[in-house]
Amino acid sequence: MTLDPSSVLLTDRVAVVTGGGAGIGRGIAAGLKAFGARVAIWERDAESCASAAAEIGALGLTVDVRDSAAVDAALAQTSAELGTVTILVNNAGGVFWSGILDTSENGWDALYKSNLRHVYLCTQRVARVLVEQKLPGSVISVTSIEGVRAAPGYATYAAAKAGVVNYTKTAALELAPHGIRVNALAPDITLTEGIRQMAPPGFEDRIGYTVPMGRAGHVDEMAGAAVFLASDLASYVTGQTIHVDGGTHAASGWYHHPETGAYALGPTSI
Numbered sequence: 001m002t003l004d005p006s007s008v009l010l011t012d013r014v015a016v017v018t019g020g021g022a023g024i025g026r027g028i029a030a031g032l033k034a035f036g037a038r039v040a041i042w043e044r045d046a047e048s049c050a051s052a053a054a055e056i057g058a059l060g061l062t063v064d065v066r067d068s069a070a071v072d073a074a075l076a077q078t079s080a081e082l083g084t085v086t087i088l089v090n091n092a093g094g095v096f097w098s099g100i101l102d103t104s105e106n107g108w109d110a111l112y113k114s115n116l117r118h119v120y121l122c123t124q125r126v127a128r129v130l131v132e133q134k135l136p137g138s139v140i141s142v143t144s145i146e147g148v149r150a151a152p153g154y155a156t157y158a159a160a161k162a163g164v165v166n167y168t169k170t171a172a173l174e175l176a177p178h179g180i181r182v183n184a185l186a187p188d189i190t191l192t193e194g195i196r197q198m199a200p201p202g203f204e205d206r207i208g209y210t211v212p213m214g215r216a217g218h219v220d221e222m223a224g225a226a227v228f229l230a231s232d233l234a235s236y237v238t239g240q241t242i243h244v245d246g247g248t249h250a251a252s253g254w255y256h257h258p259e260t261g262a263y264a265l266g267p268t269s270i
Contacts, residue, residue: 007232011036014082015230016075018065018122019092020058021048023192024142027219028089028226030056035227037087040078044092065092065118075125084133087230088126090119090141090164095157108156115160116167123171127180136179138230141168142222143241145188145249165241172239181238183229188245190217209256212247 010032020029020041029052033039039058043049046062053060059081063074078085094114098107119141130137146154147161164184172182189195189207195216208214225244228234243249257264 007235008227009036010087010227010230012083013037013087013230014040014078014085015087015089016040016042016078016085016122016126017089017091018042018063018118019044020089021045021052021060023194024187024190024219024222025089025091026052026056027223028091029058031220031223031227032087032089032230033057035231037230038082040074040082040085042074042078042092065122066113068121071118071121071125075129079129084129084135085126086130086135086137088122088137088139089226089230090122090139092118093142093144095154097153098156099153100155103156111156112160115157116163119164119167123167123182127171127175127178130180131175131178134178137181138234139171139175139180139182140226140229141182141184143168143184143186145186145243145245147186148241148249168241169239176238181229181234183234183237183239184241185222185225185229186241186243186245186249187217187222188243188248190219190222192219209258210248210251211245212251212254212256214256215246217244217246 015032015037017025017029019025021043029039029041033056041049041053041058041060042063042065044064049060049062061074064070123139141164143164144161146158147165151158168182168184175182207216222244225242254263254265
């Protein structure tokens, strides 16, 4: 098979990006649009949804993807206005500190619904339509590096993100006979609007010590990986979690020593 540069194009394919009003989701939505897809943003915040949709040239729908009825309605409207959805990006999510000894049942449920429940709901609904219409598709879920490492103070969030990783593998196997590929992206520190607003002075310099590539990531770099997974260039890739993190997953605790720049493990160079 000869590799064709046009294989990366998404011309006239219909893509949904959940949580696409800001941050990584907004970057991915813009990336998919740039490569030719017709994009729908499903976003709970009406203001950011409208702003992102107008800027990107996308269909913006205010949707709470944790609610099955809202997902069904949004999918029906998206299909009616843009066509059958063949690319789904499960990006919506949320996090807050919640230590194990202090986590309430409501806190657990909130983090589960924000980070895992919607992945099941949206994937299932989109896949059902694709199977019914005998169409191939690509599902991409945004997990986190916290889904594959310990995260003190964020156990519930990490458990949900780990669930996304395993759900991705299982869904990939179940849907492979139907030509539907299922993969995930796992970022670490990515410079979004929210991160920039909360970060203390010197934040980016300090991040450079912990990331092998020496810097934080950009939403466009997440978008590039999403475009690859959505396109025919990734036609034989399924069940995978790609770490778009500058090497922090591979580093496993190794970091650049702030004085020497050499790799060190733990608080000293022992």
